[in-house]
Amino acid sequence: EDQVTQSPEALRLQEGESSSLNCSYTVSGLRGLFWYRQDPGKGPEFLFTLYSAGEEKEKERLKATLTKKESFLHITAPKPEDSATYLCAVQPYTGGFKTIFGAGTRLFVKA
Amino acid sequence: DVKVTQSSRYLVKRTGEKVFLECVQDMDHENMFWYRQDPGLGLRLIYFSYDVKMKEKGDIPEGYSVSREKKERFSLILESASTNQTSMYLCASNTGSTNEKLFFGSGTQLSVL
DSSP: OOEEEEEOSEEEEETTOOEEEEEEEEOSSEEEEEEEEEOTTSOOEEEEEEOSTTOEEEETTEEEEEOSSEEEEEEOSOOGGGOEEEEEEEEESTTTTOOEEOOOEEEEEEO | OOOEEESOSEEEEOTTOOEEEEEEESSOOSEEEEEEEETTTEEEEEEEEEETTEEEEOSOOTTEEEEEEETTEEEEEESSOOGGGOEEEEEEEEOSSTTOOOEEOOOEEEEEO
16 A cells, blocks of 8 residues: 655654654655645645655755655755645556545744 | 636635645646645545546545546546545646656645644
């Protein structure tokens, strides 16, 4: 069964304290892995797509990496405005247009 | 920018009522999706549509139906609302390509009393 597991459920950081969020996945074949950011009361917003093991993508203080079994979202020197829920999702080869989401990691960054 | 608009931000309904959630996208996208989001469970796919009048069941279609009469509009219908359908409902769209990111609306928080 295709599955996505994110850890930790919640993460509290001080401003400037770098850390990583984990996304473990099990799929029959990976078409793509996505990271989204969701602010309270809003819909998720796209951050990155990764397609193959070894790939990395960066945007400001965020860097996403991918292996054959997991992805990491590294946050370098976070600021309070980085506080949000970060969602990981996969598109398997089987299942057509389906995207399977993890439960998310809630990130709190304190000034 | 792509805009996905959900008609209501908050809704309160009674059990047994028929409920309509509306979603409109303005970028001529082929695919449209309805998800529900519950704490600890993440987003779960209810239904999706890849063309006008075409629909496919997602992972949790029971108690729901959908309608897509026009390309830009995708409606979710709760035939007889129940308390376990209290949730955040998110509409999303993308083009007909695979590997394509989703564009989400702001969500409708539905409470069924």
